[in-house]
Amino acid sequence: MDFVETLLTDRLRSAVATVLGPGHAARDLQVRSATRPEFGHYQTSLPLRLAGPVADSPRRIAERLVERLDVEDVCLPPAVQGAGFINFTLRPDFLARRVNEILRDAALCVPRGEPQRVVVDFSSPNVAKQMHVGHLRSTVLGDVLARVLAFVGHDVVRQNHLGDWGTQFGMLIEDLLEEGHDGADLDLAGLDAAYRSARTRFEADAGFAVRARARVVLLQGGDRGTLAVWRRLVATSLTAFDEVYVRLGVELDEHDVAGESRYNADLPRVVDDLLAAGLLTESAGALCAFLPGFTTRDGSPLPLLVRKADGGFGYDATDLAALRYRVEELRADRLVYVVDVRQSLHFEQVFALARAAGWLPERVATDHVAFGTVLGEDGKPFKTRTGATVPLVSLLDAAQERATALLDDRGSTLQGAAREETARAVGVGAVRYGDLVNGLGRDYVFALDRMVAMDGNTGPYLQYAHARSVSLLARAGGSGDVVTLLREPAERRLAFAVTGFPGAVAAVAETLQPHRLCAHLHQVATALSSFYEACPVLSAEAEVRASRLALCRAAQRVLAVGLELLGIRALERM
RNA sequence: GCCUCCGUAGCUCAGUGGAUAGAGCACCGGACUUCUAAUCCGAUGGUCGCAGGUUCGAAUCCUGCCGGGGGCGCCA
Numbered sequence: 271m272d273f274v275e276t277l278l279t280d281r282l283r284s285a286v287a288t289v290l291g292p293g294h295a296a297r298d299l300q301v302r303s304a305t306r307p308e309f310g311h312y313q314t315s316l317p318l319r320l321a322g323p324v325a326d327s328p329r330r331i332a333e334r335l336v337e338r339l340d341v342e343d344v345c346l347p348p349a350v351q352g353a354g355f356i357n358f359t360l361r362p363d364f365l366a367r368r369v370n371e372i373l374r375d376a377a378l379c380v381p382r383g384e385p386q387r388v389v390v391d392f393s394s395p396n397v398a399k400q401m402h403v404g405h406l407r408s409t410v411l412g413d414v415l416a417r418v419l420a421f422v423g424h425d426v427v428r429q430n431h432l433g434d435w436g437t438q439f440g441m442l443i444e445d446l447l448e449e450g451h452d453g454a455d456l457d458l459a460g461l462d463a464a465y466r467s468a469r470t471r472f473e474a475d476a477g478f479a480v481r482a483r484a485r486v487v488l489l490q491g492g493d494r495g496t497l498a499v500w501r502r503l504v505a506t507s508l509t510a511f512d513e514v515y516v517r518l519g520v521e522l523d524e525h526d527v528a529g530e531s532r533y534n535a536d537l538p539r540v541v542d543d544l545l546a547a548g549l550l551t552e553s554a555g556a557l558c559a560f561l562p563g564f565t566t567r568d569g570s571p572l573p574l575l576v577r578k579a580d581g582g583f584g585y586d587a588t589d590l591a592a593l594r595y596r597v598e599e600l601r602a603d604r605l606v607y608v609v610d611v612r613q614s615l616h617f618e619q620v621f622a623l624a625r626a627a628g629w630l631p632e633r634v635a636t637d638h639v640a641f642g643t644v645l646g647e648d649g650k651p652f653k654t655r656t657g658a659t660v661p662l663v664s665l666l667d668a669a670q671e672r673a674t675a676l677l678d679d680r681g682s683t684l685q686g687a688a689r690e691e692t693a694r695a696v697g698v699g700a701v702r703y704g705d706l707v708n709g710l711g712r713d714y715v716f717a718l719d720r721m722v723a724m725d726g727n728t729g730p731y732l733q734y735a736h737a738r739s740v741s742l743l744a745r746a747g748g749s750g751d752v753v754t755l756l757r758e759p760a761e762r763r764l765a766f767a768v769t770g771f772p773g774a775v776a777a778v779a780e781t782l783q784p785h786r787l788c789a790h791l792h793q794v795a796t797a798l799s800s801f802y803e804a805c806p807v808l809s810a811e812a813e814v815r816a817s818r819l820a821l822c823r824a825a826q827r828v829l830a831v832g833l834e835l836l837g838i839r840a841l842e843r844m
Numbered sequence: 845g846c847c848u849c850c851g852u853a854g855c856u857c858a859g860u861g862g863a864u865a866g867a868g869c870a871c872c873g874g875a876c877u878u879c880u881a882a883u884c885c886g887a888u889g890g891u892c893g894c895a896g897g898u899u900c901g902a903a904u905c906c907u908g909c910c911g912g913g914g915g916c917g918c919c920a
Contacts, residue, residue, distance in 0.1 A: 302860070315862045321900070328900085352863045433920070556918055567846065567916050578918045585920050614848075615915055680882050709858070712850065713913070720856075724882035726868045734882050742879050789858070792867080803884045844882075
């Protein structure tokens with residue numbers, strides 16, 4: 271099924287070719303959603319742009335085009351309005367047909383593109399540290415993008431690029447051993463605390479610093495005892511991360527883990543190959559790649575530090591190795607990195623060097639999904655009053671607590687386990703939606719009160735709209751499969767909203783901007799609520815009743831699948 | 845200093861070179877013997893940071909300025 275825009279564009283294109291010649295039909299005809307309801311469903315300003323080239327008035331051109339426009343099966347006679355706009359209003363029977371097609375299709379008519387293997391890098395917490403609010407965006411955005419890309423037919427490979435390697439582990443392991451721990455006797459919160467105290471000790475105690483550095487050498491050299499402790503740290507961390515993922519509804523498990531340590535053995539090869547390619551320069555003892563177009567603060571060339579002066583490797587080298595693995599071993603056609611916007615320059619450099627080295631062929635696309643920082647109410651990066659990071663679980667606890675209060679406040683009849691389960695889904699859904707609804711790139715303020723609110727563009731609002739539609743359909747008892755009548759404006763508005771779903775999902779797959787899907791689902795939910803007010807369903811006369819039920823079912827399906835793509839549970843009762 | 849992102853309603857934010865710039869919240873006025881009112885209907889609210897430029901047409905593209913965030917060699 272083509273998008274309606276595509277359909278109208280094709281028809282318009284033949285009219286342009288007939289009336290003005292094929293030369294003019296080649297341009298982008300710009301059929302867009304109407305900016306105002308009185309302009310119908312779609313509009314184009316093409317005649318305004320053709321006025322110059324054709325040497326005629328926009329309105330004349332519009333009238334000539336409309337004369338030859340064959341769209342009878344799709345919309346009412348197109349109107350020439352304003353300075354030379356052509357407005358399209360879809361026919362109710364066409365809208366009904368579209369809704370029915372969506373209703374019949376398991377994938378809701380979301381088009382499947384040319385299948386690609388897409389590697390999505392997201393979440394990437396650090397071993398021995400609790401996941402905190404800073405991991406929320408990468409985890410949730412990445413999860414949604416992976417879901418959406420898979421839904422449109424791509425072969426998605428999730429990669430959790432765990433921070434599981436580096437000098438800090440020497441410090442932590444040395445501290446643990448000196449304090450009599452074996453690495454398995456502490457949970458993640460305990461490890462997190464130990465990490466902080468080890469850090470303090472490292473800075474205050476010169477003797478410890480020396481032993482910590484020696485421990486790094488042991489770890490990197492593969493010392494058995496040291497490695498054993500390290501493995502326990504990783505295992506403990508993964509178990510805790512998994513709990514958070516399950517609770518958040520994130521589709522990410524241990525099979526998706528490919529941490530920094532995995533690329534450890536590849537790092538010398540990365541250096542060798544870059545050296546052989548003549549891409550590295552020695553500078554102050556380090557091996558650097560100086561790429562054209564990158565400069566530092568004083569205007570000198572900005573290096574990518576592939577090997578540090580002490581012989582160690584930084585994350586530049588690790589990211590290069592990971593990129594190479596993803597292209598060569600995972601056979602990626604597209605690499606998506608869901609990582610903080612502050613790493614933009616880093617990724618530009620890594621991609622540029624990989625292209626120069628021939629590790630990133632032209633056919634492989636790269637996307638850095640760069641998102642902004644989560645801020646506290648004070649407008650500064652979200653921290654506790656004492657300046658510590660906020661564990662993700664405590665946020666989810668708070669959200670769930672508020673969701674429970676919300677259910678009680680709204681007189682929910684749910685009790686016991688069902689009540690708790692629902693509160694959990696509402697709380698998590700609120701946090702996820704509150705994150706996803708924001709545009710990428712910019713910072714946003716984490717305001718739990720707004721996220722868990724019943725009003726407005728929130729997760730609970732969408733879940734409620736869904737639950738309500740399920741409830742109505744259940745009462746109706748299964749009748750109503752086909753939309754046949756769309757007489758009321760509220761019915762048409764809802765039908766039109768439903769038909770926008772395939773385009774909204776496709777837009778997210780293309781632009782990697784989940785907030786577009788949020789906006790669309792919110793539109794469907796509000797149209798559904800208005801429809802309830804204006805159009806009685808169960809008490810309506812037989813044919814109207816059946817048609818309205820089908821429309822309702824279509825909206826319910828869109829909300830259910832849409833929420834699923836956002837990783838939010840489409841509840842049946844609230 | 846250079847690079848980059850941002851500045852849109854009181855607040856939080858959408859916005860693809862097109863018509864009178866949109867949502868949500870808040871505020872104000874209505875609608876509950878319900879299909880779950882967690883809702884709906886309506887009203888108020890704007891020099892799109894400022895100034896130029898390109899264009900038939902600019903929140904959108906270009907330049908400059910003002911204000912803010914972020915980044916800019918051995919942390920990741």
